Amino acid sequence: MSNIIDRRKNAKGKSTGNRQRFLKRVEGQIKKALPDIISQESIQESNTGGKVKVPIKSIKEPAFSHDPASGNKQIVRPGNDRFSEGDKIPKPKGSGHGGGRGKGSNSPEVSEDEFAVVLSREEFLKYFFEDLELPNMVQKFLENTESFENKRAGFIKYGNPSRLNIKTSYQQSLARQIALRGAFLAKFKKLEATLATTTDPVQLAALQAEIEKVKKQSNTIPFFEDVDLRYNHFEQIPLPTTSAAMFCIMDVSASMGYHEKDIAKRFFTLLYIFLTKQYLNVELIFIRHHTTAKEVDEYEFFNSKESGGTVVAPSLELMDKIIKERYSGGNWNIYCCQASDGDVWSDYDADECGVILRTQILPAIQYMAYIEISNHSRDSSLWRTYRSLEDENRFSMRKLYDVSQIWPVFRGLFKKEKAIPS
């Protein structure tokens, strides 16, 4: 008799393991495809979920086979509608694969050689930010390291003897002793009352023995019992060991066209995803500036349309002010990332920026990255000023203009390097 089994409730994902193995095999290709994806996709939106398609070339699985162009073959085909024996049909020119159906390059059919791997968001970001880190993190490595602080959290009944809290335990003991003694006392009084009224000598002796026993018991109430003991209790509160703050400064002046802003936003989006994904304790400070600088929240930073003329210095002043107010004291690893098209209102502004950077900001922070979104071959005045401050470890600057350059520049800025001895 046949056996009918409903397998629908069985575990799915029998192929998950094999899929992982396959992904491992094409890891190199996935990494290579990343820059393209950055330039095509709006990652800010896709950060929230969804899937990423990575086009890859399939791995070859060679086997001995015939060269399709070679040899003499007799091929049977169905549906003869016009041919007689001996008819000649010219071979298609330029195709060695006689008789094969050619596929146009724009054909929607995907051959086995090239297809898309659909990665989950998690998988994607894993490939994405591999080998990247915040530079110059001094001593206080952030990545997934957390320390704990013990905090008092009341008393518990079980614990380490060294944590015995004598005062509380004694309170418990006292209460117990009073309660027990009271009970014996009541019994004692009752027996005495009966004793007073009893005359029968046999009964009398029994009562006296009883009284004696109760007296004895009431005197032997133990001073401490296990139920009295109380121990100090501590709870472990995770503590950030190091704190990092990232200042994102974006120029939103009118000279920044749609394209420039788009690039800047993409860059900051990457930075934002990178930091929030890799580091638990990073504070992000967003500053937008045109003629005035303003600290904004994340939403406004990425979405606001406000614009105006260009003065850069106020943003740096604002940053300096915020550092002094909130992030002083040397407990913070401070980073700054500034994006601009390099256009400044006057050389004076650029000079002022240089001064602020040199005297106030750079000494206080770990690392600053400046990206200039422009395709001019001529260096802007801001670029020239910054150039004099450039320093391998502390201050990097890059120029980019094309979407496809974002990822390489980003990688260049945040590539894992050997930790600098502090």
Added chain:
Amino acid sequence: MNTELYRRLFSNPTWDDQTLEAADEITSKIGRESLKLLTYPNQIEIVTAEQMLDAYSLIGLPTSYPHWKFGKDFVLNQNNYSKGRTALSYEMVINSNPCISYNMENNTTCMMVLVIAHACQGHNAFFANNYMFKDWTAADSIIDYMVFARDFILKCEEEVGHEEVERVLDAAHALMNHGVDKYRKPTKLSARQENERLKNLVNFKRQTYNELWRTVPKPRPIADGQFHRSFKFPEEPEENILYFIEKNAPTLPVWKREIIRIVRKVSQYFYPQGLTKVMNEGFATFVHYHIINEMYDKKLVDDNFMLEFIHSHSSVLYQPEYNSRYFSGLNPYTLGFNIFMDIKRICQNPTQEDKYWFPNLAGKDWLEEIHYAMQNFRDDSFILQYLSPKVIRDMKLFVVADNEDDDDYEVSAIHNERGYRKVRESLSNQYMREFYVPDIQVDRVDLHATSKLHLVHRVINERSLHNEEAKDTLEHIRYLWEFPVQLVSKNKLGINDKIFES
């Protein structure tokens, strides 16, 4: 038989357990009584699309060893399916005892009945009776063996690391087509026996190990060239390259040999399936066609059911013509079904032509002849034996000669008196294994100096090897053999055409 009940069950487009049980009961009754089918017991499993995709990528086996290739197939199938580029098949059936078939949950009642008739009767009977399957596969132990294979490979991965195991599997997979015995019967082993064999082998080696043997001087190679011939190794050429490597690779560790053996066994298991595609599908279609029609005759299903059935049946049998944009070769379902139907017709109503072409069939009992054909042939011999002029005419088959050196194709035969034999012969050739698997054999091993492995490719019909593929595959052989490998293409005069070295 409660006709009303069945009718009611089968006319409801949604099915439940009762429907499936009824379908199974009816189809096996008709299969058994009217078509005299002998089958393995059935195990019908209802699966979701996702599970079907899993089954696809494990080449239809319920379990298999882990390898990226299956993951790649999965990703590919999943892509195609989720884009709507391909539909999943309604069922998938495994040559095992009991015969496991996966049926898709979103089939309608009609499709379920069809699929149960097709797979659980048709394919099942084919697996159980065709000589290729009986000779070359062990339906009783395949599931068991795959469990052993998986466990063994997982154990190897644990011990030597998964990169190394993967490397061996990659190399062995490249030679899968050349890991098949065509003339020797494989032994049928279960997982338990297999494990025991391994254990005994290791024990034996350990117990009989003797340091002394290392010190025994090796026999001197015979320098005289004229005796060289008689010391040729192997004495006869070996076409099962995987087998040869497994048994004779000079320095291969035991675990690698065992992995090669596993791949070889799997390849052998699938060997008959590749050679009986037309027959297998044709016979299963023939069976479901008869069973459902009989159900209709017995009033077990209504007209609606029948209409849906006819629609599905004819879609399965759709054969686009050579110039259609949907054309992708001959549809094995159509070809096989047409030939089986024609055998029946020739037995029942032979024409003058049939009496000339098939004197042995005309007027015989059709069921017996169908059974005979189903049991004793494979695609190439089946076509050569049974492709009738009528089928050639109906399908308007014609032969195109594609010669490498000519600028034109030439129509060398069409569906007329002069062409029947030529069409039949060409079509039969097309289903021979040599048509798509190059004939490559182990010729000899240079035992005396380099341990070099010599392979010979016999060129048939001037069809040469694909250079890139051959080079890459040779690399894999080199890895397994661990010594130099040479592949020589010899044309029909025995002259070297191409030489590949690795």
